[in-house]
Structures are given as structure tokens and as C-alpha cells.
Amino acid sequence: MYESGIASVQGVWWKPAHRAEKVWIAIAFIWCMVLFAMMPLWHLRGGQNPTGIRHRVEPADFRERTNEFIAAYQVGEDAGMPIVEPPPGSDVYLIGMMWQWRPILRLQAGAEYTLHLSSVDVNHGFNLYPFNVNFQVVPGYDYALKVTPTEAGEFRIVCNEFCGVGHHLMVGRIEVVPADATAAADVGDDR
Amino acid sequence: MNAPDAGPGTTTESATGRIAGLFRTCPTTGLAVHRSADRLIKAHAVAATVALLVGGIAALLVLLTRWQAIHLLDPVWFYRILTVHGMNMLIFFIIFFEMAVLMFAGPVLLNSRVPAPKVAWSGFGLMVLGALLVEWTMWTGQADVLFTSYVPLRATPNFYLGIILFAVGALVTTGVFFASLVVAKRERTYEGSVPLVTFGAITAGIIAVITLLHGAAIYIPTWLWSMDLMPVDPQIYRLVWWALGHSSQQINVAAMVSIWYLLATLTVGGVVVNQKISRTAFVLYILFISMASAHHLLVDPGFGAAWKVWNTSYFMYMAVLASMLHGFTVPAGVEMGMRLRGYTQGFFGWLRRAPWGDPGFSSLVFSVVVFGFVGGITGVTFGTEQINIIAHNTLRIPGHFHATVVSGTAMAFMGVTYYVIPLIFRKQIAFYPLAKIQPYLFSIGMLIFSLAMTFAGTFGIPRRHWDISFSGAPFDVQYSPAVDIIIAVMAIGGLMGIVGGAIYIVVTVWSVFFGKPLPAGEEAKYAHSIPPGIINRPWLEIPDTDEEPEAPGKLGQLPGTAILVGIFFVAFVTYYFANWALLSFVWEVG
Structure with a gap:
């Protein structure tokens, strides 16, 4: 004897389930445990995790660090924006601000860098084109991620968090050069 | 519905002896409907439809702009209209409608009166006032901050004030809904336990309270911040705002699932296959679904791995489990209801013979299927x-x-x-x-x-x-x-x-x-x-029998549903692991 969904229920409704229901609950429960286990497992075995090294930072301090970083490793300029080529393994600073990513980065394929992301005004979104890697850039927070570019090529940073009316103009640039070609690229690339 | 056999035009026991004129007897269901409930449902439904219209026009404009072949609006109006679209659809349309659902699932289904109708109307008035204030600030370009209004993007203080008024109004109406449950129980307008649809609506009401309190916790400070009276940290804003923003979608889920059960009942006489399972699944929503704020903060700098894993999984996916249970029990209720009526042919005879021309039924099927297959699977995967x-x-x-x-x-x-x-x-x-x-x-x-x-x-x-x-x-x-x-x-x-x-x-x-x-x-x-x-x-x-209806094959009493959830499960597993594969191709990062 079944009730409808709009009938009040008389007596005890805690009754045994059908076999099919029990089987489905078991499958769903096990699946939920798999879903849960995948995340810690990827931290142990996977190459892509969003943890990073995270600190609070005053926007002015972050701007200062980025300027020092640019002064130390600048190798050229493009569209009025400094091109910076830090040595492999170093700390790399990237500022999101209305409406640009500063500076342009030149990185080596296969090398690991610590990429510090922050904003000096509102929220921005770091989207690596064409690879579709995304991070939130929040003012007041230094989000330092260990990144290893896999292959050489031209990359763009598209802002994908709304940051005002110039949001769609906010495009930055990352250049990844082959590991052995760094010296060649150093020479006079200031187009 | 304490008298399931009440025919047309009969008065239920609870409605007799009440002051004539305050109630009408529904000629279709036999329920005693309090006229205040009637009028409140109508008012909220009309307000919801107006918001849907405004949000729909905005949808058209946004769509025709993002379609680059047309690219209709300029950037200023694009973001402005996108703000209008989000607020009208996700807040005004949905919450007005949900308040109507609460007034139906409480007073109407329980044959009860609306306690303190004036308080309920003041709640409605606050919601309307708040909504109008927000509309005014958005359309006049004082709040081009999108639906999420991430601090430190700044809107005029009246934008935040409007949302606060709207939320307080919704809280008042939800309070009246809870009061109606107490009154119904005390006045014995129903016997036994509340119907499943009401139970689901109570879940939605509880989640609404949790959500709206988070709304107050973020919008009141932000309102003060917009007048330079206090600081608000951008990351804390995102954390607390999403406890409103995502949890309000969980009110939707609970209300929607209740309506699934309601539509299954109204369209084909669907039954509740097992009250224990359906109700437990609703309770899992209350316990865990508010943790979903984390879904929006997974690639944010403010939180560590353990926090992210624990919260994004809603305590080891217990709220996902709840949705997977409803995804079984709703079609199962339809299948069992149809089989009990003799539609026992094959695995899917019950589905073929269902009233596909009834807009209530086709809506139910589409809602369940698209929510589950597309919304659910992508949601868990992206989360x-x-x-x-x-x-x-x-x-x-x-x-x-x-x-x-x-x-x-x-x-x-x-x-x-x-x-x-x-x-x-x-x-x-x-x-x-x-x-x-x-x-x-x-x-x-x-x-x-x-x-x-x-x-x-x-x-x-x-x-x-x-x-x-x-x-x-x-x-x-x-x-x-x-x-x-x-x-x-x-x-x-x-x-x-x-x-x-x-x-x-x-x-x-x-x-x-x-x-x-x-x-x-x-x-x-x-x-x-x-x-x-x-x-x-x-x-x-609903046939009054203890005998289980006929079913073919070895898949138990509900073979059609078993096959459907099997297909769902395969789609889920495939999509989920395909995304891990996609992820493994990008730059190493950590």
C-alpha cells in the first residue's frame, strides 16, 4: 500500500526498501567515496593542484616586489610592457590590474617557476590561453603556484573575472622558449 | 490532505466548523484552502512572473551580445544588463516563486490557515520594495557590479540595501510558513506525518533560513563598507557571499525536488516508493548542502587543500548521494504508480503510456533528466x-x-x-x-x-x-x-x-x-x-493493494528506473574521468 506525495502519512514510515533501491544506494555511496578519494589521490600522484603557497600581502608591497622583479630581469619591451626573463627556479611576479597583466613573462619549457599572482585593485581571473588553466586573483592575497610550462610557444593571459568596463581588453602575454634556445632569444627581442 | 478519498465538492473534516468565508474548499482536491494562502500564492506568483519577464528580456540582450555575429550591446550596457539578468532570475524570480511554493506546501497541503496574514503580507511588501530598489540602482547604472558584486567593486549603498530588504522579507515569509506548520499541528488539520511534498518544502525553508542569514552576514557589512563605515576583505567576501550565492541554489534544489514529487503525484498519481529513503535524502540536504560555497573558491588563494577537499565534497559527497537518491525515487514513484494502474508492459510501457501531452508531466521529465544528466554531472565534476x-x-x-x-x-x-x-x-x-x-x-x-x-x-x-x-x-x-x-x-x-x-x-x-x-x-x-x-x-x-505489480526481467520491481539510473551512472563515470584526463594534459601546477 503506497501513499502519494501529497498525502499525510499514517503510522510508522520507516520501512524496508526495495532491493533495487538498496542496490542503487550502495552503488551511489561507493561512487561518492570514489569521488572523494580522487582529490587526495591527485594531490599525491597528480601534477595539477591548486594549493600553492598563500599569504596575505598589501597591494603596495606586491607592486613593489613586482617592480624589483622587473628591474632585475627585464630583457625587452612589447606594446609598452616590459618583457621579463627570470632564471629557471626563481620567483616570478605577475600583477593583475585594471586592465592589464604586468609584466610579459618569458619562461623556459620544462623549468619550474614559482608564479606569484595578485591584484592591486579588484578581483581578476587568470586564464592561460590556449591551455585553459584558471586561477582567481584576489587583492590582498599572494597566490604563489609552482608552474612548469610543458612546451614552447606563445601564450596569453585572459582576464576571466569581471573587473570593470575595460575587462575585455585585459590580455597579458607569456612566452615559453625551448630550454636550449634561451640564449638565442635573449638577443634583441624587443619588437 | 488528511482525507485522500475526499471527492469533488466534499468538505474535509478539518474545514468544517470554521468561520465561513475564510476558507474555500477546493473542488478538485477537497482541500480546505485558506483565502489568505490563496491570495499570497497569487501575489508571489505574479511577482515571480514579472521578474522572469525582466530577466528574460535581459537574457535575450545578453545572448545577442555574446553571439559575436550580432554583438548587440556596448560594454557598459552589456555588463549592466548581465547584472539585471542575474538578479532577476537567480534572486527575484526564484525566491518569489519559492515563497509561493512554501505557502502551497504548508497551509494548503496541510488544510491549515495562514497564521498572521498581515505579517506575511509585510514580508511580501519588503520583498517588493527591496526588488524595486535594486532594479532602480541597476537600470540607472549605479550598480554595474554583476550578480556577485565582488568587493572591492563598488555599487551604490541602495543596491545592497535593496537586497537586504528583499532577504528580510523572504525571511519573514519563511517564518510564517514555519508558523503555519505549528498551527496545523496544534489545530489538528492533518493526521500522522506531513506529506512528503511538505517535508521537502520544510527542507527548502530551513535551507532558506541558513542562506538568508549568510546573506545578512555579508550584505550588511558590505552595505556599511559601501558608505566607508567599515572594511571588507575581498576573500572573506567571496567566502560568505557564496554561502548565500550557492546555498540559495540549494533552496532551489530542495524546492524543485519537492515539486518533482508533487508533479509526479498530480500528473500520473506517482507514489512514494519509500518514505524513509526520500525523507532521509532531504535531511542530507539540510546537513551538508550549505558547504557548497567552496565550489566557487577552489582556485582561490585564501584556502588550503584540506579545507577545499572537505567542503567541496559536502562531507564526502553526502549531498550528492541525496540527489542520486531522489534521482532514483522520483522516476521510481512514477513507474510504481503507473504499474499499479496496470501499465505493466515491458520495461518502459509505463513511460510510453504516460501523458506526454500534459505540460506538467513533460516538464517533470525534462526537469529530472536535464538537471541530472547535464546539471548534476557537470556540477560534481567542476566542483x-x-x-x-x-x-x-x-x-x-x-x-x-x-x-x-x-x-x-x-x-x-x-x-x-x-x-x-x-x-x-x-x-x-x-x-x-x-x-x-x-x-x-x-x-x-x-x-x-x-x-x-x-x-x-x-x-x-x-x-x-x-x-x-x-x-x-x-x-x-x-x-x-x-x-x-x-x-x-x-x-x-x-x-x-x-x-x-x-x-x-x-x-x-x-x-x-x-x-x-x-x-x-x-x-x-x-x-x-x-x-x-x-x-x-x-x-x-492509488490502488489499495499490498501486492507488488508485475514487472519483467530480473531487475526487481522497478526495472525501468533501474535501467535509467544505470545509463545515468555510466554517463557520470565517463564524464568525470574524461575531465581528469583533460586536466592531466595542462601545465604542471601546484
Whole structure:
């Protein structure tokens, strides 16, 4: 004897389930445990995790660090924006601000860098084109991620968090050069 | 419904002896309907429809701008209208409608009065006032901050104040709903335990309180911040705001699932296969679903791995488990209801013989299927800590939530409206043939739209972006030419959905304001203008037997449902692991 969904229920409704229901609950429960286990497992075995090294930072301090970083490793300029080529393994600073990513980065394929992301005004979104890697850039927070570019090529940073009316103009640039070609690229690339 | 055998025109026991005039007896269901409940449901439903209209016009404008072939609005108006679209759809339309659902599932289903109707009306008044204030600030360009209004983007203080007023109003109405439960119990307007639909609505009400309190916790400080009276940290804002923003979608889920059970009952006389399982699943929602704020913070700098994993999984996916249970029990209730009535042929005879021309039934099916297959699967996948790296802020995200909130929640709300109009407004459905095709147009359109949008997002196309051709940007960005085609498909699906939405508004507004009244107890004469469920009243004729109906094969009593959830499970596993594979191809990061 079944009730409808709009009938009040008389007596005890805690009754045994059908076999099919029990089987489905078991499958769903096990699946939920798999879903849960995948995340810690990827931290142990996977190459892509969003943890990073995270600190609070005053926007002015972050701007200062980025300027020092640019002064130390600048190798050229493009569209009025400094091109910076830090040595492999170093700390790399990237500022999101209305409406640009500063500076342009030149990185080596296969090398690991610590990429510090922050904003000096509102929220921005770091989207690596064409690879579709995304991070939130929040003012007041230094989000330092260990990144290893896999292959050489031209990359763009598209802002994908709304940051005002110039949001769609906010495009930055990352250049990844082959590991052995760094010296060649150093020479006079200031187009 | 304490008297399931009450026929047309009979008065239920609880309604007798009450002051005449305050109640009417529903000639279709036999329920005693308090006139205040009647009027409150109508007012909230009308307000919801107005918001849907405004949000729908905004949807059209946003769509025609993102479709780069047309690119209608300039950037200022694009972001302004996008703000209008978000606020009207996700807050005003949905919450007004949910308040109507609460007034139905509480006082009406329990045969009870609305306690303190004046308080309920003041809640409604606050909601309207708040909504108008927000509309004014948005349309006059004082709040171009999008739906999320991430601090330190700044809107005028009245924008935040409007939202606060709206939230307080909704809280008041929810309070009246809870009071009606107490009154119903005390006045013995029903016997035993509340119906499952009411139980689900109580869950929605509890989640609404949790949500609205988070809303107060973030909007009051932000309001003060906007007047330079206190600081607000951008990361804390995102944390607390999403405890409002995501949890409010969980009110939708709970309300929608309740409506699934309601529509299954009204359209085909679906039964509750097991009260224990359905109710436990609702309780799991209350316990864990509010943790979903984390879904939006997975690639944020403010939180560590353990926090992200624990919260994004809602305590080891217990709220996902709840949805997977409802995903079984709702079709199972339909299957069992149909089999009990003799539709025992094969695995899917019950589904073939179901009333596909009843807009309530087709809405139910589309809502369950698209919510589950597209919205649910993409949601869990994108909400996985690491997979979020390849989903965050791309079109994959709005692709996901248009499948949940539009194809799922809005479709269910539309479907139940075709029953609310004859049952509560006592009107025939105007342009009924159009109403019959409306769920098909709307759902298939929105399905195409959200699939195309999700797919475009895998190319990294950003959401909330005026110009993905990046003309004028310092460095060129050229997406694959395939993206143009996918966006065009998305636009065509979206236009179909908008036509479906427009038909819904025309049909409901015309029915309510200019429609022909439905004389009491003579529904059968109007078979060409109301859903068949109202005439057949299948919920009154659940066969009184302890014998399980016939079912073929070795899959148990519910073989059709077992096959359907099997297909769902395979799709889920496939999509989930395909995304891990996609993730493994990108730069190493950590």
C-alpha cells in the first residue's frame, strides 16, 4: 500500500526498501567515496593542484616586489610592457590590474617557476590561453603556484573575472622558449 | 490532505466548523484552502512572473551580445544588463516563486490557515520594495557590479540595501510558513506525518533560513563598507557571499525536488516508493548542502587543500548521494504508480503510456533528466578541487548552472504553474495547445544552449565577457574557428529557450488576468484547456493493494528506473574521468 506525495502519512514510515533501491544506494555511496578519494589521490600522484603557497600581502608591497622583479630581469619591451626573463627556479611576479597583466613573462619549457599572482585593485581571473588553466586573483592575497610550462610557444593571459568596463581588453602575454634556445632569444627581442 | 478519498465538492473534516468565508474548499482536491494562502500564492506568483519577464528580456540582450555575429550591446550596457539578468532570475524570480511554493506546501497541503496574514503580507511588501530598489540602482547604472558584486567593486549603498530588504522579507515569509506548520499541528488539520511534498518544502525553508542569514552576514557589512563605515576583505567576501550565492541554489534544489514529487503525484498519481529513503535524502540536504560555497573558491588563494577537499565534497559527497537518491525515487514513484494502474508492459510501457501531452508531466521529465544528466554531472565534476582548474570562470560554469537552475528548477516551476492556474487561480489555461509544446521548446532549447556553452568553455572561453574577439586588446587571442560555430549553436538553443519562456509568460499572464474561470466541479468539460491530471485526479485513485505489480526481467520491481539510473551512472563515470584526463594534459601546477 503506497501513499502519494501529497498525502499525510499514517503510522510508522520507516520501512524496508526495495532491493533495487538498496542496490542503487550502495552503488551511489561507493561512487561518492570514489569521488572523494580522487582529490587526495591527485594531490599525491597528480601534477595539477591548486594549493600553492598563500599569504596575505598589501597591494603596495606586491607592486613593489613586482617592480624589483622587473628591474632585475627585464630583457625587452612589447606594446609598452616590459618583457621579463627570470632564471629557471626563481620567483616570478605577475600583477593583475585594471586592465592589464604586468609584466610579459618569458619562461623556459620544462623549468619550474614559482608564479606569484595578485591584484592591486579588484578581483581578476587568470586564464592561460590556449591551455585553459584558471586561477582567481584576489587583492590582498599572494597566490604563489609552482608552474612548469610543458612546451614552447606563445601564450596569453585572459582576464576571466569581471573587473570593470575595460575587462575585455585585459590580455597579458607569456612566452615559453625551448630550454636550449634561451640564449638565442635573449638577443634583441624587443619588437 | 488528511482525507485522500475526499471527492469533488466534499468538505474535509478539518474545514468544517470554521468561520465561513475564510476558507474555500477546493473542488478538485477537497482541500480546505485558506483565502489568505490563496491570495499570497497569487501575489508571489505574479511577482515571480514579472521578474522572469525582466530577466528574460535581459537574457535575450545578453545572448545577442555574446553571439559575436550580432554583438548587440556596448560594454557598459552589456555588463549592466548581465547584472539585471542575474538578479532577476537567480534572486527575484526564484525566491518569489519559492515563497509561493512554501505557502502551497504548508497551509494548503496541510488544510491549515495562514497564521498572521498581515505579517506575511509585510514580508511580501519588503520583498517588493527591496526588488524595486535594486532594479532602480541597476537600470540607472549605479550598480554595474554583476550578480556577485565582488568587493572591492563598488555599487551604490541602495543596491545592497535593496537586497537586504528583499532577504528580510523572504525571511519573514519563511517564518510564517514555519508558523503555519505549528498551527496545523496544534489545530489538528492533518493526521500522522506531513506529506512528503511538505517535508521537502520544510527542507527548502530551513535551507532558506541558513542562506538568508549568510546573506545578512555579508550584505550588511558590505552595505556599511559601501558608505566607508567599515572594511571588507575581498576573500572573506567571496567566502560568505557564496554561502548565500550557492546555498540559495540549494533552496532551489530542495524546492524543485519537492515539486518533482508533487508533479509526479498530480500528473500520473506517482507514489512514494519509500518514505524513509526520500525523507532521509532531504535531511542530507539540510546537513551538508550549505558547504557548497567552496565550489566557487577552489582556485582561490585564501584556502588550503584540506579545507577545499572537505567542503567541496559536502562531507564526502553526502549531498550528492541525496540527489542520486531522489534521482532514483522520483522516476521510481512514477513507474510504481503507473504499474499499479496496470501499465505493466515491458520495461518502459509505463513511460510510453504516460501523458506526454500534459505540460506538467513533460516538464517533470525534462526537469529530472536535464538537471541530472547535464546539471548534476557537470556540477560534481567542476566542483572537484583539481578539475576546477580547467573550469573556473569559463563558459563551462554558466553552462552547468543553466542546466540546473533553468532546465531543472525553472522548468519544474513552469510545469507546476500549469496546475496552479486551475487549482489556485481557478482559471482555464489560455492557448492550451501552446502550453503543451512549451516544455518541449523550452527544455530542448535550454539543453542545446547549456551543452554548447559547456563545450565552448572547454576551449577556455571566459564567462562574463563582452568581446572574445579581443579587438583593441594589446595582444591577440584567437580561439579555434570551431568556437564560432559552437557559440552560434548556443545562441540558437538560447533563442529557442527564450521563445519557450515567452510562451510561458504569455500563457500564464493571459490565463490569470484574462482567462476564463473554471466552474467548480465541472473540470471534465474543459479537457481541451486544462492538464488531464486535474480531470483524472490520479492521486485519488492509488490502488489499495499490498501486492507488488508485475514487472519483467530480473531487475526487481522497478526495472525501468533501474535501467535509467544505470545509463545515468555510466554517463557520470565517463564524464568525470574524461575531465581528469583533460586536466592531466595542462601545465604542471601546484
